[in-house]
Amino acid sequence: NQLASRKFRSFLSNSGRSMASKTQVGFIGLGNMGKPMAKNLLKHGYPVIATDVFPESCKELQELGAQIVDNPAEVADQADRVVTMLPSSPNVIEVYTGPNGILKKVKKGSLLIDSSTIDPAVSKEMAVAAEKMGAVFMDAPVSGGVGAASSGKLTFMVGGVEEEFTAAQELLTCMGANVVYCGAVGTGQAAKICNNMLLAIGMIGTSETMNLGIRLGLDPKLLAKILNMSSGRCWSSDTYNPVPGVMEGVPSGNNYQGGFGTQLMAKDLGLAQTTATNTKTPVPLGSLAHQIYRMMCARGYSGKDFSSVFQFLQGA
């Protein structure tokens, strides 16, 4: 039956994969995030076989010793562990189930780890499709930006069959400092989306509050200090304060350059909105946060760090 076959396959794949753990690892999607992640796999001694739609993205990795192939199917043909890092749901669908997709040539027992941030419903579809081919799919989106990707300090939130978590962890710990098991397939995405929705709410809320306090005559550093010792405290007030001059080493001190772009936050809030709509969950502040980041994109803030909402609200 299905359970037996799953356990058997799990046994096979686990033993197979763990016996030769430094065999090739596939990597698909060599963008701003994917490239440093793949490099960290190389650094840890894994032979990497990679592909990307932009050939130029592959060069740097090739020079570091990675093997470059034409398409995802070729990657899956040669590696029984594959990591994907792609911009959005349609890319993931294409890379897994398209004409040259992973599932066209995936080996039985392969472990497929998707670190893209996408709709958890799509993750579930991919898991079903992978299972039909005898492969295991896990979602493992990250928190932390390009810096954390380079230094191997990402946090991975992992959804999927629990008995495969150890196998995934082996690879993910090469690229991240924290690897958290969240539950069934899709819950990694859910955790990521939930965190970022609350982050956006906290950031806009902190920006409104700081702006109001300043207009009421409070010194911004003092206000931040008071909030941070009180019940208004949040990550955006105590770690990533959006008001220029309150903290050092954050984008607000650098004209909102670097950091996590407004457009990316708008994308994640779009995912939160979609999952909330699909599950009929009321998210009034999350929804308004989404709209505010959309308005910012419409007003020229796409490329600035998402803490620039302070500037957007303050006027100038």
Place this chain on the structure above:
Amino acid sequence: NQLASRKFRSFLSNSGRSMASKTQVGFIGLGNMGKPMAKNLLKHGYPVIATDVFPESCKELQELGAQIVDNPAEVADQADRVVTMLPSSPNVIEVYTGPNGILKKVKKGSLLIDSSTIDPAVSKEMAVAAEKMGAVFMDAPVSGGVGAASSGKLTFMVGGVEEEFTAAQELLTCMGANVVYCGAVGTGQAAKICNNMLLAIGMIGTSETMNLGIRLGLDPKLLAKILNMSSGRCWSSDTYNPVPGVMEGVPSGNNYQGGFGTQLMAKDLGLAQTTATNTKTPVPLGSLAHQIYRMMCARGYSGKDFSSVFQFLQGA
């Protein structure tokens, strides 16, 4: 000139008041918060002279040794330091400037400390009115509820002339664990209002996020843990989580009894809204938070802790 007279008065009052620091202290407003605060002054050895519109509120304090008089003017006639703790702006206006108000009989050089949570514009008006009578007015609203008032663990946010802060601190430390100087008159209120606005935003945001995550299949305790180690972290997620079963010792574990009532939060958000409107400051999330707490009051949640917004959004 005015500066000289202010300094002279300041000199007089400081020396006069500090020389005999355990002279009578006036206390006006013996409600849920005021009564335990006044008791703490008594415990610290201050003779208290008090009044309240409800005679029955005075009894308990009288039995503990306080002197009870008829009205605020009588209090001010006998004590040169007066603390007020009242429900809202109109009460403060009445108690200070009404026919039997403090300012009718206030002594020159008196220190008047208002711990009510009110519109900072009213605090400024009271300060101007007090100054005309040669008295000093400071706003010193508190954070912390009835429990903190009883145990003397309140936080005071103090606005007013800086050279009087030490004198205020002497009394406030009898009633609170933290006494923070915020700046000119009204900035104590501003800090309080700002904190509570961000608190409300964080609480509703946390409730939406937890509700969404649960519907997406995440275990609530695990989700809280993930948020608290990530950028979604806030006081409402890590200290006062609104989801029953996630934490112990918070109102969500006790059917949202006790804590900080929805109606009180709605009141504070109304103050935040009013100050934002008057200063033309956009506060989109703060404004929506206000509306949500108003809707909750309209749907029967007035008396429940403000974390019951989780229940309101979740449906049942």
Place this chain on the structure above:
Amino acid sequence: NQLASRKFRSFLSNSGRSMASKTQVGFIGLGNMGKPMAKNLLKHGYPVIATDVFPESCKELQELGAQIVDNPAEVADQADRVVTMLPSSPNVIEVYTGPNGILKKVKKGSLLIDSSTIDPAVSKEMAVAAEKMGAVFMDAPVSGGVGAASSGKLTFMVGGVEEEFTAAQELLTCMGANVVYCGAVGTGQAAKICNNMLLAIGMIGTSETMNLGIRLGLDPKLLAKILNMSSGRCWSSDTYNPVPGVMEGVPSGNNYQGGFGTQLMAKDLGLAQTTATNTKTPVPLGSLAHQIYRMMCARGYSGKDFSSVFQFLQGA
């Protein structure tokens, strides 16, 4: 080439279909709306061949002379014009592209009209799938409820190839009073979704405004009259006023029974939200309207008319 073949097919189908216009018409989806729509086709002399997942829904139509078959494929096998009226996007996908779906047996040149209210992106997918089989797909969602469906007074908003509009109109005029051509496939849905989003905003806005005015001492009938002669005028204020006693013959006069259910409005606002998210369009009020109807569903208002938002906001 494709254009030539399209024109040729169009020529064939038009002549073929119009020559024998009272040949069988297929109808799939015999719910609250679909059943009276199908009856109106029968009344106008069209032989109807129908199916529904619930056999009991078919009985009444069978007694009126309709032929009942097992599944959508059978309908398409016998009729070259098919109307579908289904609850949501997944149903439409199943009925068109599922194992027993229309496209399994559709005849070349058939005209497929979908009157469901769904995501316009799904309409476009169905149109592409239909075109591959040589058939023409049009979206034609309706406005007007069960009453309008029974009396043949629906409004159809039609999207699709313009040269097929006349053929669609022939059938739709049997079921509706207005048939409006909106543009390419999906624009019928777009028009429907846009209208309902603005409707929801107007209804909540009218409810807030009436509630505020009443609390400020205005007579509700007088306030409605003033709004309706001023720039606050909208359909919800002048045709469907949500305040009991202001108008006759509307759900507010009948404890919000009948009319357009809150749950259905929440569904349409979900579609609006999804299309807005997908097109990165900021819709702050539409988004908040969606959230308010979701909160109402969570608080027991699902089955009441959507004008009951007045009651929800007013408290009771």
Place this chain on the structure above:
Amino acid sequence: NQLASRKFRSFLSNSGRSMASKTQVGFIGLGNMGKPMAKNLLKHGYPVIATDVFPESCKELQELGAQIVDNPAEVADQADRVVTMLPSSPNVIEVYTGPNGILKKVKKGSLLIDSSTIDPAVSKEMAVAAEKMGAVFMDAPVSGGVGAASSGKLTFMVGGVEEEFTAAQELLTCMGANVVYCGAVGTGQAAKICNNMLLAIGMIGTSETMNLGIRLGLDPKLLAKILNMSSGRCWSSDTYNPVPGVMEGVPSGNNYQGGFGTQLMAKDLGLAQTTATNTKTPVPLGSLAHQIYRMMCARGYSGKDFSSVFQFLQGA
């Protein structure tokens, strides 16, 4: 008793005033709106005695025959009917109750009509203060802009004692096409504020909807036509459409010049917010509309017509 004295005074004032109806009328506040209103009184043969804080504002009226005096008290000293048209609540308080205010020299039985748009609570305070001096205060805010003021086509919404309405009407019909009695003092303001709140909601809603529809492929003129024949219809869609090219003779066709400024709408929404806060009325969309207009002011839209929210949301 009070009722008798009120009736007696009413009798006196009515007979006194109506017997000599073309005696002097006072006018205070000669801004963009006040000047053309005062001119219309002159045109109808009323001697006008006027004042304004800006002497230059008085010149034009003086040349047309009005008598100019130094301050509101002088106006009230010479005229027993006075109209005021001022920017905001503090101005009204100053003009009525300040050191040179109307009430310093008002005659018993005088009729004081305030056409400013202010907080209805302030109107009530002014009415109480006027009554103490034996005078009658009515609030009569207007709808319609500078154009309507010039052509005498304003709508007046009047609150106050009903038996004085006829006397007020005599003057107001010289300046407006509609004079509507709304109820007790303050209800004129309430009606104005309610209308403008719903207007703002309708305008933003129409802008979001049109923007969404256009992105979904609908022609804007066609979409407007569909909305206007459906339940999405509102004044902003059918009379003042915010999308350039849809209608002629509206600000959207003229780069949002002229019309009703975003800053003025933000002010009126601030009043709506304040009255809603004070009466604990939830106004979620009204509140968000206020925030959106505040954000627009912060982003440089203050001087553009309020329909420019379409441009703000659309991006450019």
